[in-house]
Amino acid sequence: MDRADGFPAFVAVAEPELLGTAFLLTGSRRDAEALVLTALAQVHRRWRRLGSVQAATEEARRSLVAAALQPGAPQQVEDAGGPGPSPVDHRWLQALHRLAPRTRAAAVLQLHDGLDATATADLLGCDPATAVADLQTALHTLEPLLPAAEPPPVAAPAPAVDPPDDPADDDPYAIYRRPR
Structure with a gap:
């Protein structure tokens, strides 16, 4: 290059x-x-x-x-005042920094950077199973900060409406006739 x-x-x-x-x-x-x-x-x-x-x-x-x-x-973690992160983001940063450095790095690399366990393990100098375990540890720590899962909305049942009477319904040969 x-x-x-x-x-x-x-x-x-x-x-x-x-x-x-x-x-x-x-x-x-x-x-x-x-x-x-x-x-x-x-x-x-x-x-x-x-x-x-x-x-x-x-x-x-x-x-x-x-x-x-x-x-x-x-x-x-920098103080929440000034041009830094919002208070919600600050809570996330504090929780992230309660993790061990390698666990934090595994979480950042996989969740923020989108790397898979193999690439993360390569950067951290560990095996992929350790990178996955570190991510699980991080998620366990960060889970309380996730918003509660909302149940899916329940759709209201469709109103029971009878279709208008069609005179062709009574005539079995109606599909063979030309429209008027």
């Missing part, structure tokens, strides 16, 4: 998604921006060798996850 031509376009497309992932991993916009900047710098250095946008995206995600899982990585 051509570094001069393709990388700015890659950043324009990938940066918003990477920022969302990093924000969910860190809980802070400032920390998320720092992680994304570092990840994009690493991708830029390897841009020609990566060979595809998909490989570049995977490399950036790998960098985000590795940085978020490092000991001492920021684990603080």
Whole structure:
């Protein structure tokens, strides 16, 4: 891939998604921006060798996850005041950050980024069964925040209306006659 031509376009497309992932991993916009900047710098250095946008995206995600899982990585959810998340989103972020870092990363990668268990396991350095178990743990923790499932609406029965009498109903040969 051509570094001069393709990388700015890659950043324009990938940066918003990477920022969302990093924000969910860190809980802070400032920390998320720092992680994304570092990840994009690493991708830029390897841009020609990566060979595809998909490989570049995977490399950036790998960098985000590795940085978020490092000991001492920021684990603080930003305060609900200011331009940050709404109070409802803040509750979700707090619940997400009560999870162990790897469990949180598994949930973010599978639920937010839409990765399957195999791709998640590859990024986390574990087997797919562990990635699935981490997601189940995360869902168990996050479940109380889900809105209660509403029962499906019950349709009112159709009113019983007799169809108007059709004189052709009494004549078995009516279908063979020409209309008048």
